[in-house]
Amino acid sequence: MSTLTQASPENREVPARPRPAGSSIAATIVMIALVAGGVWSVGSLGIDVATIVDSFDNAVNFFARMVPLDFPPVAETLSLVFETLAIVFLATLLSVALSLPVALAAARPTRWGVTSQWVARGLTVLARAVPDLVLAIIFLRMFGLGATAGIIAMGIHSVGMIAKLYADAIEELDAGPRESVESLGGTRAQQIMAALPQTLMPQLIATALHRFDINLRTSVLLGYVGVGGIGLAIADSLRTLDYQRGMALAVLVLLLCIGIELVSGTIRAGLMRSAGQTITGGTWVDRLFNAGRESGVNDLHLTPPWSAARFKRFLSVALIVVFTVAALWRVDVSWSALLQGILELPQTLALFFPPSAGGSMSSLFEQLLVTVQISLAASLIGAVLAIPIGILAARNAVANASVHQTFRVIIVIVRGIPELILAIIFVVISGLGEVAGTLALSIGAIGLLSKLIADSLEETDTQVQEAMRATGASQAQVFFSATLRQAAPAFVAHTMYLLDNNIRSATLLGVVGAGGIGFLLLNASRVNQFDVVTMVLILMVAVVLAVEALSVWLRNAVR
């Protein structure tokens, strides 16, 4: 049939390899450029073996100065933990409340109109791009020192992530139930309320818990600009060079982060399980509370029976109410200051405008470049460290169970350490400056990137590997030809996500003295040069959005 089978072997023509598509050439060039940029950054930041050996002495010195750890008295410790948790809880609750209407407006099935959809999407992108630290500086100016500014700052910034995930969840939802309510003459509000909340509830809560974990880490950073809680205590200790107390508090944060992550992970896993639950009822709760109750038309109650699931729902709502009241009581939100701050909004905003370079635009650009260098170098070093660790942690890449389990545990531990704590440690070890920031972000990459890499290796299609094994290929051949080849686009995507993430973190870690434009931001806010804060913010947002756009484009191009 085809000419190939009829032609004799010698005059059979091998079809010419098709020219690669323009986008894939561009993607390759960009990737090479990014790696080259990373190498250049490593060099120009002065990160080399000598620096690392030098700082090793400092490290020994530092550890000698931080032991014995000096924990505050139990009552004070508990009070600090409680305050931090209260701030984070209220911030997350606020962001959920703000995100719900934004997500409804941003999602295609529930939007009010095309304009509202674009406005809502623009708001989420903006909320994500403006760091909570900058928001905190603005709100501290408006509402005074204390928890209120931190709650509102994190509450608004979190909308960027929560509203986006909520909108995605709404769009992925089966349109059927909503359409059925439309068919029976229900209004828009009825369609939304009858079909969405119950179906989405597990996802809504899981997203909020995930954000709670992230906000807990951020709250420590916000301590540096004056928001209360453990972060403020750490900042105060380190300012007075009290490393024994500071590091004790850092350990406390680490434990708190791991503890909260375990709790929220358990709740999230439970939610996912109950989402696919089979028949409810039949537990001892049902038998105890609904004894003698008839089912069917003879059931005269017309109310749902007190099943275990209903108890759980009721208790969850009650707990949220109790937590909210307790948290509000602890942080003691000053409603008059809040009102005052809102009334004085025009005057406050006037302080921030017009943006000004504070005398030297070139020094701003210099520091901005340092920030970009930090994130490029940290992403490169991070990828070099994280890719082997991720491969070793993948079940299907390493046959030896104890090896991949060990590496999984390492990843979990590194993930538990907030990047801020790493940055603080490295600032002490290798001195103020960009080396500390780069090393902190590089280590942080192990937690983020190796997990993603291990996961994407484990998600590869095992049938392809089996097919190759069936041809007699060795373990290594199977890994390179089947497993790695399938996961390669995911590697690129995850590394770009890391860069995207690092550029945000790099701007912020400057606050603790880890170099880059974040340091200028902190200084400007300390000396009340709010017009400079605005200028720094504009530069940061521009760079963050540019890197994000590049990362989104490249992730799509290699898919």
Added chain:
Amino acid sequence: MSNHHTTPGDHRAKTTELQREIDDIYAVQLDHVTKDFGGGVLGLDDVNLGFRTGRVTVLLGLSGSGKSTLLRHINGLHAPTSGTVRVLGQDVNSVGKRGLRELRRNIGVIFQSFNLVGPMSVLENVCAGQLGSLKGPRISLMMYPKSVRREAIEKLDRVGLADRAYQRADTLSGGQQQRVAIARALMQRPTVLLADEPVASLDPVSALDVINLLRQIAEEDNLTVIASLHQVQLAIEFADRIIGLRGGQAVLDRSTAGLSAEEASTIYSSVSGMDLAEAGPSPAAKDQPAAGSVRTPLSSGLTR
């Protein structure tokens, strides 16, 4: 075709009185309805049909023949590119947003994928059928008036599932979920019932259950039923009238009364546009029993 239903005729020439009489006879009327989805895709191509009040009609046709599109025009989920759709004496596309909601209250819809809210209790799903007559959104069962909950239990009893009232909807089998969806539609106390492939996601036994239930309810409540189906045998058992659609056009229209098995076997070929004798034994053709040798999985139940 002896039982060919005449179309309502030219809209412009009608006096209002004549229109009123026609409205009494036909619960649903499609007058020169064309739907252009853009790009030259015609969902419906100049369709003229009248559906008599209290009759059960089945739309037959392959996927993409326009069955769902036609049904979605009747309750205003689609608007025609040209032509008019009259339901219960009202022009669906000129009653306005509020008028359309009021009209939809009288039109129950059954979907192929049931469209229940999975994590919600069966009873709350059924109560949702009343939303069109209630003001404001409801986020829990307890927000429905007691009378509505009472009625919902009765409707559930009617479809034989009252004992499942407080179970999560997604824990029921497909056939049970479709019965819950029917109970939800009954909550509207509809006069017209639309069913878009109501049994396409069900196994043969549940499918027959659901079809029998629909037939029984249609008779008891004197509903005007318009359903789309794939199976010819099921359609003949269920409907008073069969309309075949192909490429958005009504290519077949006949009563099921006195339909011989021989005639039935020609229905599929006229709907699919395939001559069975020429096409040879395709999987689709095998579903069409030759006269006298009815062998579909459903036939045992249907011929009982």
